[in-house]
Amino acid sequence: MAKLISELCELVHPLSVEDYTKQGGFSALEKTFKIPPEDVIKEISDSKLVGRGGAAFPSGIKMNVVAKEQNEIKYVICNADEGEPGTFKDKYLLNHVPFQIIEGMIIAGYAVGAHYGYIYIRGEYPDTHALLKRAIQELKKNQYLGNNIMDSGFNFNIELRAGTGAYVCGEETALIESIEGKGGDPRLKFPYTAVRGLWDKPTLVNNVETLANFCVVMNIGAEKYKMLGTDNSKGTKLFSVSGCVNKKGVYELEFGTSLRELIDTYCGGIEDDKAIKFVQVGGSSGGVFPAHMLDIALDYESFRKYGVGLGSGAVFVADESICIVDFLKATMKFFQHESCGKCTPCREGNRHIVKILDRISEGKGKMNDIKILLSICNAMIETALCGLGQSAPTALLTCIEYFRDEIEEHIHGYCRTGVCKFGKEGY
């Protein structure tokens, strides 16, 4: 395992500044302060680092847009609203190396000219919230936050804000709305957050893992960083593995490692030596891969070939006891529950998909239902306002592609796993 961003995770006490500095903490910040902000952005751009929250947008480009905005007030936001089902890697980082995340925020603030940052932490992580609160206090006490940090002349402060049960707030504009004290309805695509974000000021929003990467890039330099990974996916990625593997948990892997290697080598294979039915990568908004495709490399370009993304790096492994329709119902119910309700395709589309899947699982489906499902999926991808609605149908679409037989069996009143119980009227 290539431990870069999670290197210090088990080595330091999360709230000990002394531990952290002894292990090389704040050396990235020190290097940052020695060069002008534009060179920091150049370093990040050169590293080819892309955002780790799911959208995989080049971090350097985003920084550059915010940096170029002429505005006295700018913000850096740490998106710690990790809500993608199956994902717990940000919690892992925050619980173990909160200082590293904050260091990343200070680097970002320095690069774009922002002096104020927000950490938006999901409400489901109260312990992490408490820990972050203390981490901020510690750093203030030790003058890593506040004025003239490390004698650089640079000032930076951080405020902690809590989510309270809304997956959509992981979408950056919904997150901003939430910090402003509103419901988490995503904003329109234009103008971009980098130009008009929090309180209409230029705002840089980065995922926890991306911020952790800023420290790594500044520490080892773009050249060295770029040597890790594949042609188009540089560095390492954290994967949160759940489901029927022997060793569930967070793994840091170089991009390009195969899915099979992750499961077999790192996670110790499948519980009770059962057979894998499918693996879903990227959380509930990610695509599904059947067992015969496990040699796929975990990198952006390999996934793009299949029209899906790596997303947050969640890996859910399902064995043969899992019913595909049952899985889809749970997945789509999640989106029906979490859609903000603002735009038509997502508000109404998810609900109709769930309705149709429900009737299919009861043996009351019709062959035409698959066509109807596909038309809803298409409308959601094409017209939904934000990433939630656009990516919600991914699992359904990939399942229709790889497991159409099993769905059709249900329409005919048969569930091969025995999970779906059909009434008499079913068949």
Added chain:
Amino acid sequence: MELRDQIMGIVDEIGNSEDKLIEILISVQKKSEHHYLSEQSLILIAELLNIPFSKVYGIASFYSMLSTKKRGKYVIQICNSTPCYLYKGKEIVNMFEDILGIKMGEVTQDGLISLEYTSCIGACDQAPAIRVNDRVYGNLDRGKIYKVITSIRRGEL
């Protein structure tokens, strides 16, 4: 007057600007024995922040961790996102319903325990997982469920 003082105290501490609304709602609910925001408390918050009552209610109703309905003193939330749901999550729902004699979404007659679903709580490596108020319990089976419920009933949680 108690509620008024309490909420005024919270608003004093957090601030009365509009962006603090959610922090205030979280804080007020946390202080509520039954983990909810009563109509009166939302009215008070609307007054103190000078925001329309309908908007305060609308925003509170958006977030699933906030409730405008009275809940139990202990809120048991069972994760129903795929990693838990498919990984014995369904079974533990049945067990909880059996043991408590209530259905999901209900409160025990003594007002002690609510049963609810929650979306992913990031404890997928300990599936099936639940939250009881602020604490997470993972790798649940019948034995652990009994233990959790017993300690709630004994007031040990």
Added chain:
Amino acid sequence: MSVQVTINGYNVSVEEGTSILNAAKQLDIKIPTLCYHPDQIVKGNCRVCVVEVEGMRNLAAACCTPVKEGMIIRTNSKRVRDARRTVVELIMAGHNQECLTCVRNGNCELQDLCSDLNIHSVPFDNVSERLPIDDSNPSIERDMSKCIKCGRCVQVCNCIQTVGAIYNVGRSSLMHIAPAFEKPLNQVPCVYCGQCINVCPVGAIYEKNDVDKVLDVLEDKTKHVVVQIAPAVRVSLGEEFGMEPGSIITGKIVTALRMLGFDKVFDTDFAADLTIIEEGNELIDRLNNNGKLPMITSCSPGWIRYIEYFYPEFLENLSTCKSPQQMFGAIAKSYYAEKEDIDPAHMTVVSIMPCTAKKAEAVRDEMKSCGYQDVDYVLTTRELGSMIKKAGIELNELREEAFDVPLGITTGAGVIFGATGGVMEAALRTVYEVVTNEELNNINFTQVRGLEGVKESEIPVGDLKVKVAVAHGLSHARELLERLKRGEAEYHFIEIMCCPGGCIGGGGQPKPLTNEIREKRIKAIYEADLGMPLRRSHNNPAIQALYDDFLEQPLGEKSHHLLHTHYTERKKYELNV
């Protein structure tokens, strides 16, 4: 800076930042919309207006995507049509499709959309929720089974009117528009302005229908039924019959009302003239005797409810004059009844108003000073339209008749009550001449006309420079009151109208209603004023006779009793801790 874009193969040059929707309009290409409303902040919710933009991964919503140099846009490709169709089908599946019995049948934006997109069936189960209709109040009903969640009503209520009676509640497929805790409107600080009705694209919000009650009373031979029509009605009712906005059809309306069976057809403009005499004298009295200033107009019942809920500290600033509608009722059941020897117990007063709040005003406890309820029934302009259609009266072709006397004798000053600034202008025409005893050279106070939110002016009246302000739309009223509160402004006299544009933009007016249409109606109002032989309220001979024969003097005892009222602070909610 202008940019070149290509839409469906045609080039067009537009200002950078223009939305695709507006750029397409310049090529006469209509992109279908639903949540979009030209007077509102773009919401981008409904996703009906999606188009294809080369280089973009997904379709773009035309209402909220700005054009860029060289953009290549397709608004009618198969890709667009398919996605758009599914979106509309999803909207329809959430909509109670009882179109034939819907108040918006034939004038519904969703119906038009279905027709334009050629949608004949919906592949999804209908999931509209049949909740009870909220008919808790005299003015507005809400049927949420029809709501398509476009968000227009929320925006108008919260941003344009700053009332905030309703908001988005819940999320996802459970998201709905409602007052706090789903209370009925009569338990929340709704001012009944009906602006939500005017922007609703479907039939989810509408006025409480009183047409049948009026038809019944017209059948009752024991009743003497008189009707009054408000100034704004004459410049807008035509739209219900396909006429151009701003068509002035006063005479046709009079004929239609007679054909419907009203015993007398009178004009609210008469009462508007009366209001000017009372209110003008009240202003003079306040100015001369250190009364509470600024004095604020009280004609608009939505505004009255607003100040009672949100700014009770200003209640003493309100003119004590009843609104023209109520003055009319009180005079009809006293002076007119006496004059014509009709038992007021057997008289019914119906008013045709551009307003939904008037329905609630008529049933206020204070509005019974003549011993009976001043006004018995209030119909909106839209309701009158439907009543005329129901009776088979071909309004477009109808001859023009004149109002009955004496309560139909009016001036141009009464007509302009229908537009923002009109009450102010009418009052200035009279106050100036009463105070100075000189004739005004120019009676057109154009500085208080038009759609600007807050208008201010100083008018020399004798030795005094009278400082006046005019606001319309409650957000502008709020802005003005907040400035007063902070001591940043000082006025003698303020006119406030609840609805944007004044009564011509009222919640009971024909739909659709946009600022463009408001402008046309306003223009018609001032045209009607110009067409009147008399344009000053104090020159109205019927008003002079009313004082000579009955009221004796402005602000006199009878006036005080019949024409003036008081106001009460209203609690926004029950707070008992």
